[in-house]
Amino acid sequence: MRPAGRDDTDSLYFTYPRFAAPPPDAARQGHHQVIVAGAGPIGMTTALTLAGEGVPVLLLDRKDTFNDGSRAICIARSSFHILERIGALSPFLDKALGWTTGRSFFRGRQILEFHMPDSPDEKFRPMYNLQQQYIEDYLWQAVAAHPLIETRWQTEVIGVSDLSHGVALGLRDPGGDYTLTADWLLAADGARSPIRAMRGLRLAGENYEGRYVIADVQMDHDYPTIRRALFDPACRPGGTVLIHRQPDNIWRIDYQLQEGETAEAATQEATVRASVAAVLDEIGHKGPWDLEWWSVYSANTLALDDYRDGPVFFVGDSAHIVPIFGVRGLNNGLADAQNIGWKLGWVLTGRAGQALLDSYTPERRGATLDVFANATKSTRFMTPPTRGWQILRDAALSLALQREWAGQLANPRQMQPYSYADSPATLTDVHGGVSGPVPGTVLPSAALTGGGFLTDRLGRGFTLLCFGQAPGLTDTPDLATLALDPADHAATVLGATAGSAWLIRPDLHIAARWHEMPSAASVQAAMDHVTARQDIRT
Known part of the structure; x- marks a missing residue:
């Protein structure tokens, strides 16, 4: 959401490109080895990985620009290695803010300072902050430059049916409806994946009650790039607030909705502005600020039972939804993209047998379940699901005021490669x-x-x-x-x-x-x- 008078892509700091629909002479029939649906970070990484293995790719997206808002902002060290392998690293290093430290506070007093593992042996920092618009922009630069990737914007997948070998995709763009066929379809079309619905598949798992508003504000604030977590602050009694610095003087503020506070009411612009102002007062910011964008989310641990359905592979949020705590969502999806990308690439270029593809689900669903196990601990601490959990959490935080070891309970357990x-x-x-x-x-x-x-x-x-x-x-x-x-x-x-x-x-x-x-x-x-x-x- 944007402030009144600004549309979805009217940003204070980022200029969204507009991508034309396919030209009239674009092939409206024919066959492709691989079609990737979804040109977000996961879809573009999948396409780049496949193209790096010598496989031509058709990349589709129903939008005419990048996703609105900063959305995912934390890129893990392991993901920087992926970006390096697909040839997209340089602009990320130039723009992203590396960080190693987090601080947690309970009722205004610091109870924990954690430092993620780092040393001169590491080529990259443990974590980097960068808005999703830039993530997509930099990946798009690599996609647009690759001769083996054709991209069709404003192209929606409206149907998927199996063939004896491969799939037939019904597509729709401003020029009309048509059908293409492919040996393989990689669905990277997000948490509300239309392709997943077309295949009759559902995510299974747990939904958590705690909901958060995420708000990006632009301000000149001199706090370093350190993750801050505020538990039971005066500005949100009983709740939790997270604060991250991003490039261009943008600050991400996540704050938990209070019991009885509806998402509809909490996301009204006046309410968001008042809530943000209270957080900024809590951290001592007295200068001017401007509201950039906001949204609302809840913590879920949901996944498909199998990330493959015949000739269709699900990648990223189309296969699983994980809580943000520990910055696992984007990074887990990038690992999916690399995993299926190199394997399918090796199969299609005759360097591996098709049985290699059978390892995708056990490896990446196994990684997701491992994320669930760790993220659930963080989620229950950040967003206690019951009154009993709330009492236990607050008791642990109170103990942390006197016992240093108790502060480790507030450690978000950042993502590690599976x-x-x-x-x-x-x-x-x-x-x-x-x-x-x-x-x-x-x-x-x-x-x-x-x-x-x-x-x-x-x-x-x-x-x-x-x-x-x-x-x-x-x-x-x-x-x-x-x-x-x-x-x-x-x-x-x-x-x-x-x-x-x-x-x-x-x-x-x-x-x-x-x-x-x-x-x-x-x-x-x-x-x-x-x-x-x-x-x-x-």
């Missing part, structure tokens, strides 16, 4: 007790002795990372070898010794490891297993 240890696209670890990261986990970041970072030296496909004399493998676009000196600093970070080796997937997850240098045949067998080319032979 381990695919049980995935069919990961080899079972047979080296228990050996030091170093295990299969399924993300490769740790490490600074190299000679400069740069470990991830800078990885190949575009799989990489065999080894310490010492590498096996006799010929580098290909599918598999590169990175041999490092066992004395390199990276060996210390990974707990590596001479002969240690790891097979790294395109998404930086570890597929296999060896505590003694593997033979070329062993590495190839591992590759065959992970990419479903054939059963691994032992």
